[in-house]
Amino acid sequence: MALNITAGVLGTEAEIAENKLGLAALVLLGLAHVVGNLLGGCVCIRTKDDLHKASANKQLAVCSLVFSWIILAVGFTMLIIGTLSNSKSRKSCGFSLHRLFSIGVILCFVHGLFTVSYYVSATATAREDRTNGSRSASASA
Template identity: 45%
Template sequence: MARIVGILACFLIVVMDIIAGILGIKAEAAQNQVKHMRLWLFECKDPSHEAFMLGLIAATLLALAHILANLLGGCSICTQEELSKASPSRQCSLACLLLTWVAFAIGLGLLVIGTMSNNKSRASCGLTHHHYFSLGGILCFVHAGFSVGYYVTATAAQ
């Protein structure tokens, strides 16, 4: 029974991250369809409500997948001494946990920056904000891989 729950949890995490990644890439496409004028590094553009909503949903799904992965995988922080005595499976689990947090932090940051640049009240000129959504979407896929790796190695270490 626990094995079936683990497989379903991994499947749910991967599906949420994949949907978040696809929505991030679609938000990039929606952002590129709005009217904009570019002069060297500066750009004036209208915000896209569709890109804003897609980015908001993508960021929410990424956060939910991250929370689910950490709750199901268990959160056990070790000291340096415990880490050196830990089994290779436990060390791999902690490495995957660290990489999951890195992918989450950078991916969420990129999605939030892209989302905020498409807020209705931000119709202004400034430096170009290209590819934040698509890079955040790609990091959602990376997050899925590391989350599943973390869950599998954390449950194997127990």
């Protein structure tokens, strides 16, 4: 979450100052996504039947993961466009793309919420799986 907040703040500063802090925001957004996915681990649902049988935590984890990827793609695109529009070599563009940059900044914060949601629900799913695994092992013994 801290990386997403920092990315959003840097993005806001880049928009105000019209400098290349947008690149730092892009790097931090990508880093936040990688860290969130690594810490959350792998939570997969392969079939529709698996989806119906999955716990609420697992369903939330998968849903949060999908939305975090979508928000990453859109936010990353908006930040790239905003960074390019702030570059000095693109002054002759003719129209302002600052609104797209603002949307990218907002999506940094939203991405943080979905990444935290993924981490918490994926951790809860792993805990449930360990608990269910130890119960079934003790029941069969």
